[in-house]
Amino acid sequence: MTSMTSENGHELAQVNIARLRFPLDSPELKDFVDALDPVNAVADRAAGFIWRLQSETGNATDVPVFGDSWLIVNMSVWRDTDALTAFMYQGQHRELLARRREWFERVEEAMTALWWVPAGERPTVQDAEERLRILREHGPTDRAFTLRNSFPAPAPAAG
Numbered sequence: 001m002t003s004m005t006s007e008n009g010h011e012l013a014q015v016n017i018a019r020l021r022f023p024l025d026s027p028e029l030k031d032f033v034d035a036l037d038p039v040n041a042v043a044d045r046a047a048g049f050i051w052r053l054q055s056e057t058g059n060a061t062d063v064p065v066f067g068d069s070w071l072i073v074n075m076s077v078w079r080d081t082d083a084l085t086a087f088m089y090q091g092q093h094r095e096l097l098a099r100r101r102e103w104f105e106r107v108e109e110a111m112t113a114l115w116w117v118p119a120g121e122r123p124t125v126q127d128a129e130e131r132l133r134i135l136r137e138h139g140p141t142d143r144a145f146t147l148r149n150s151f152p153a154p155a156p157a158a159g
Helices: 028-046 083-090 090-098 125-138
Strands: 009-018 049-052 071-078 114-117
Touching: 009 083, 009 090, 009 125, 028 049, 028 090, 071 083, 071 125, 114 125
Parallel strands: none
Antiparallel strands: 009 071, 009 114, 049 071
């Protein structure tokens, strides 16, 4: 799928981490695990979707983050905040959001961060950890922000 990038030549990276309440293979997480492939398939076809982190399993539940085996990571790149928001709050993803407290611990610190990357750049888990640290330490800035407190893409480089 080809997607237009933002007018300033940047795309929106997002990371969302969650602390599991139960092991991934537990009966308590069956509905969540069963929904991963269908929801990822919807994301892959969504308007403005560009890329998502995945391992050989087709999702990222086995990708380590912050060295904590109880944390799972979701990371993707979108055209802009409108495209990400449209996907997040519709259909099956919205249904899963409504059930997140069944599966994940409530955590006080920021677990979601957004930032702009140059078009075509794919962030790493280390990039995501850094952006979460920035957001936790400094609040929303142009280096790491939230949907509620977002920042525009950087201006194109002069030259």
